[in-house]
Amino acid sequence: MFGLFQGDDKIDAGELGFAEEPTVSPAGVYQIRVRVIEAKDLSAINSFSLYQSLVSFSWKTNVESGDRLPNAIAKVRLNRDGFKTEKRKTAVEKETATPLWNQQFYFDGVDVAEGELEACTITITACDKSRIGSDRVIGTCDLNLAAVYQEEGHELWQEWLTLTDQSQRRQGSQGQVCVCVSVLRAGDEPAVHGDGEDDDGGLGLGAPPAADNVKPKTYLLKAQLYSGRDLPRMDRFGRAGVDAYLKLQCGSAKPVRSRSKTSRSPDWNQEVLMRLVVPPGKGGLASLPPLKMSLMDYDLGRTDDHIASKTVGFRELITNPQEFQQPRWYSFYGGPREMELKWFTKVSKLAKRMNAGYIEGSAYRGRVLMSMKLIEETDWNKGTVRPKQKIPSVLDNLGKEWPVYLHAEVYSLELNQSRHVGSRATVSFNIGLNSLKSPSKTLRSEGKALGKECYANFNYRLSPMRIKLPTPFEGPLAGQGAPDLFIDVSVGGKRIGYCRVPCSRLMPVNEEVEGGPHNPPPSEEDWKIQGWFQLHADAIGDHKRGESRRAEHVKPVGQVLLRINLCGSTVTKLEARSLSPEELEAQEDEESDNDDIEKAPGEEGRDARAARIEKRMEAREERMGEDTCKIDALRTVKYMLQAQVYQAKNLPAGDAQGASDPFAVIRCGRSKAETHVCKATTNPAWFREMLMEVELPVVPAPRPKKQSKKQARMGVEEDSSDEEGDEDE
Incomplete structure (x- = not known):
């Protein structure tokens, strides 16, 4: 093999400038400071060269000019996916290959989520100013802000960067530019250089790179x-x-x-x-x-x-x-x-x-x-x-797809600080283009101080949903090619929260269910995933006006108690195949017809939609053999919860006088306990110990994965070798 990897030796990532361990940039509001100091070895650019075009028998544009110096200008762009590009530019230094700008630019209020700083890039472009038309690009350089944030002091200080021509019209280095770039999150202090003097003081520039160290790869x-x-x-x-x-x-x-x-x-x-x-x-x-x-x-x-x-x-x-x-x-x-x-x-x-x-x-x-x-x-x-x-x-x-069945049981739903008491809530499962919805239940209030918190007990076993699982079906990569499972919670027909479960967590598929894959697992331990799933707010469909969508998106809204499992047949796995182009075209035509039916007005469209739904339900009942049914609630166990509540500080004022009457509430399951009220204060001190009896559902641990005969034999051999080693010691 040629290129980066020759033979069995791989180039160390550290040799290419990567950090030893990858890190994720934290969420917050950032300020980016870019200071363009000077440049060297810049060349003037001509839009077209007739001589070079005739000599090379090709159209030569944006070529270097040998008889004049450039009117240098530097442009700084903040590129961020999903947002407009923010632009800044320096003054024009006329007829010089070594311009000195020494100008600083600020990009304020860059609000990013966790890991989103990788989507922000600073592009520094050196251009030859043109009187007519657009400026001609001399060279560019990209800086990823996440890489800059990982540097010491979250900055690049007086760094010489090599400019390159990304259009590939000119080869090699197109000059160098000296910049200072700082990426500061809210609360970070900028680094101080020199004897505590301001950055606008003496430059003290470092030496530019040597001529043999500017050749790009x-x-x-x-x-x-x-x-x-x-x-x-x-x-x-x-x-x-x-x-x-x-x-x-x-x-x-x-x-x-x-x-x-x-x-x-x-x-x-x-x-x-x-x-x-x-x-x-x-x-x-x-x-x-x-x-x-x-x-x-x-x-x-x-x-x-x-x-x-x-x-x-x-x-x-x-x-x-x-x-x-x-x-x-x-x-x-x-x-x-x-x-x-x-x-x-x-x-x-x-x-x-x-x-x-x-x-x-x-x-x-x-x-x-x-x-x-x-x-x-x-x-x-x-x-x-x-x-x-x-x-x-x-x-x-x-392209093979294995038909498997998704089994789900919905037990309980809890919502935090919502105003949906008395509304009807549903839980739906979406994987790929397939969807499965539970019956609706009325949300009940927790009562008293927790009146805005509500819950609903479903206790339903949903009818199995048939999905097509793409390859690979087995091994460590099983489930990576399949779409994730989205668990949506809707109130009044509007989705208020969701949970995302990777399909790899549902692997391997259970192929040993008696009676066929459309039957649920026989015992509690056979369910692959079971427990409480945290719900995140849907800031797109249920956005609250006046609030930040990004902050609302990461806010937890509640939790839901579920069981999920995938069941399949070994025979259908061996017979798995990919859809032919004719079958894909027929599937698209059917989806297009369904879209036309959904948009059709009047009684004709309504009758067509009703007939399509009835036909789908009949086909599903014939295939499944069973429908959604009521099941018993999970077995519960009583515990004694001991809680010690001390104090709180800097609470927001709830009265017009600038104070509050705070008290603390502890809830676990359906049990609640309250402290006494501290009058007219924002720094309450309770110092109370409370005992409360709580009743919690028991979620059994999944059954351990069975080992093959080879793995079992290797395990026995390893155990025997360890025992022999212990005896020798």
């Missing part, structure tokens, strides 16, 4: 794009409703994309090649933003619609190359499906950030089958790596 990202499945409808008209293509992009590098296919299950079967010109030093591979894979909808005459995105870090591509070189399914998540089709509505910023892939999505938006590998371009492989326009399909092996 070129990496080739070769990706095989095979197929996409379960894409949402993005256009109101047309049978498919989407012209899907996949785009790969990274910072200011030139993006690449596949062909567009008019289908919700497109088959591209082609290769794409993206060139990454990476400068040495701090602006190298470790400072690049993650590779972004975006599902797009092509629209003629207007901006293409964004379906969803997923990111892959270069650390993973380098340290685990085998994981990405084999074709695998990548699931995409974002805002609710078909939210772009609603009339007189605007997609919120939170939904755009979900679609960007840096905030946990609240709905499934499709999956893509692809593979990729990163190659370093050298002198002996330059020009030999080219993308293929047509590659063979791998759906015969990786």
Whole structure:
């Protein structure tokens, strides 16, 4: 193998500037400070060179000028997925290759969620100012803010960055620029340099890099794009409703994309090649933003619609190359499906950030089958790596789908500080394009001081839901190609909270159920997942006006007590196959007909919808043989809870006089206990010990996984060897 990985030796990630351990940037409001000090070795750029075009028999644009100096200007852009690009620029230094700007720019109020700082990139561009038309780009450099935040003091101080031409028209270094970049979260103190003097004082610049240390490297990202499945409808008209293509992009590098296919299950079967010109030093591979894979909808005459995105870090591509070189399914998540089709509505910023892939999505938006590998371009492989326009399909092996059944039991629901007392609540399970809903139950109040908290006891076993599980079915990667399970809680027909469960947690599929996979597990220990699931607020569908969508999105709203399990048949697993193009086309036509029925007005549309629902229910009853049924509540055990309540400080004032009458309430299950009231204070002191009897449901631990004969024999051999070692000692 050539490129980054030769033989069995892998390049250490630390040699490329990566930190020893990957870290996740915390949530908060950040301030970005960018100070552009000076540049060197800049060249003037001509829009077109007739002489070079005639000599090389090719159209030469944006070439270096040898008879003049540039009118240098530096531009700073804050690129953030889901938001408009913020731009700043310096003054123009006329006719000089070594401009001195020494200007500082601020980007305030960058509010990000946990891990979303990786979506923010600072792009520094040196340009040759033009009197007519747009400025001509000399070179650019990208800095990922998450990498800068991991530096000491959360900053790059007087760092020389190498500029490169991402358009590939000019090779090598295009000059260097000296910058200071700081990424400060609310509460962080900026670093002090020198003898405590302000940053605007003496510069004391470090030495620029040596001439042999500015040569950039070129990496080739070769990706095989095979197929996409379960894409949402993005256009109101047309049978498919989407012209899907996949785009790969990274910072200011030139993006690449596949062909567009008019289908919700497109088959591209082609290769794409993206060139990454990476400068040495701090602006190298470790400072690049993650590779972004975006599902797009092509629209003629207007901006293409964004379906969803997923990111892959270069650390993973380098340290685990085998994981990405084999074709695998990548699931995409974002805002609710078909939210772009609603009339007189605007997609919120939170939904755009979900679609960007840096905030946990609240709905499934499709999956893509692809593979990729990163190659370093050298002198002996330059020009030999080219993308293929047509590659063979791998759906015969990786497109197989195993029909399995999802079993679920819903026991109890608790909501915190809500105003839904007396309303009807339902719990639904969504995996892929399949959905299963429980009967509704009335929410009851906890009473007294906890009047806004409510609960409902369901105690239902839902009818089994048939889903198609994509490959792989077994092994350590089982369930990674399948979409996640979304557990939604709706009140009054509106979703107020959800929980996301990875499909890999439901693996392996239970194949030993008596009577067939449509029967539930016989014993409590056979259920794969059971217990309380924390619910997060749905800040898109149930947004409260005047509150931040991002802060509301991460706020817990309650919990639900469930049991979930997947059951399948070994025979159907061996007979699993992929859908043919004719079957996929027929499935899309049926979905389009259903969409037309949903939109049909008048009595004709209502009768058609009722007939379709009745036909679906009859087919389901015939297939399942049973419906949703009532079950007994979980067995409960009584405990004695001992709680010691001491004091609280800096409580908000609840009275007009600037004080409150606080008391504390402890709730566990349906049992509650209260302290006494402290009058007219915001710093109450109770210092009380309370004993209360609580009754909690018993959730048994799942049965341990059975070992194979080989594993059991190896375990016995290991135990015997350990015993022999102990005897020898």
